[in-house]
Amino acid sequence: MTAEERPDALLAALRRLAPGTRLREGLDQILRARTGALIVVGDGPEVMELCSGGFELDVELTPAHLYELAKMDGAIILSSDARRIVRANVHLIPDPRVLSFETGIRHRTAERMARQTGALVIAISQRRNVITVYRGELRYVLRDPALMLAKANQALGTLERYRAVFLQALGHLTVLEFEDLVTAGDVASVLGRAEQVRRIGREIEGDAVELGTEGRLVRLQLDELRSGVDEEYRLVIRDYVADPDGEGEAMLALRRLSPEELTDRRAVVRCLGYAAPPDDETPLTPRGYRILHKVPRLPAAVIENLVRRFGNLPRILAATVDQLDAVEGIGSVRARTIKDGLRRLQDQAFLERRP
DSSP: OOGGGOOHHHHHHHHHTSTTSHHHHHHHHHHHHTOOEEEEEOOSHHHHTTEESOEEEEEEOOHHHHHHHTTSSSEEEEOTTSSEEEEEEEEEOOOTTSOOOOOSHHHHHHHHHHHHHOOEEEEEOTTTOOEEEEETTEEEEOOOHHHHHHHHHHHHHHHHHHHHHHHHHHHHHHHHHHHTOOBHHHHHHHHHHHHHHHHHHHHHHHHHHHHGGGGHHHHHHHHHHHTTHHHHHHHHHHHHOSSTTOHHHHHHHHHHSOHHHHTOHHHHHHTTTOSSOOOTTOBOOOOSHHHHTTSTTOOHHHHHHHHHHHOSHHHHHHOOHHHHHTSTTOOHHHHHHHHHHHHHHHHHHHHHHOO
């Protein structure tokens, strides 16, 4: 399972097990001692009715307590918030009819408990020295933080390169929009690259969650590299989607594309919902949302009124001050501000594209 494929339920579980937490420190101590352990995070009735024997504790969870209790053969039951040790040396009795793909007794019991109760269950292998996490139907093996950090840093370099390519394609699209020369291929190129950036960022985000306190610098770099990309991505879709109300469906369709399909421009354009998907050279006209959002201090309601009144960006660019003034929410001062702002944006776009 890649970080991109991690569901939210598993990410929430990994936050509890990330380096820097008491629970993870205790797990690492058990791992280094090679004693193995079976830990259930959750003390609800669905869990407790499958427990037999052991003894009540109800004490605060500390790494040392967890390590010492793991020396016994039975399972350890933690409170649902993983702050207290409820019971120890417990014999777990999940339904044997619950499907399990594990072979070892400890891991088979852990998987069945997770499937039957939905609780977070942790199994530490004494021989293989790995931590396996179960949550419902999900199974995930925690990775070594040092190796993860190296992988995350490498992925950040990849993200930086993909972001640069995306911004270059976006700048080219901006120039074409002011010249009214946009084709379906140009739009597909931008959307494909934006989705690639989003997926790489999502994968790094999952790694940063699992890294916990070890991933602070990774998160800072990730936030900087993703800044503004999602908004530009959304506005490009809003400008070119066939149905003005189909923005959400188009975004979901793009996310379902395989990595190979993201490089296929026709496959990308099909996600925009056109009845007959245009080829690369088919002209497309932007509605103008993305460019208008770059005009300083222009409220979203005014942008919506402009697009509704004129229909697309070329008509907005061609509108006179008086025509802009006639739009609801725009006075003479704001009309001149919009006109001047669009002119400056156009000059800036052409200047940046100049060799």
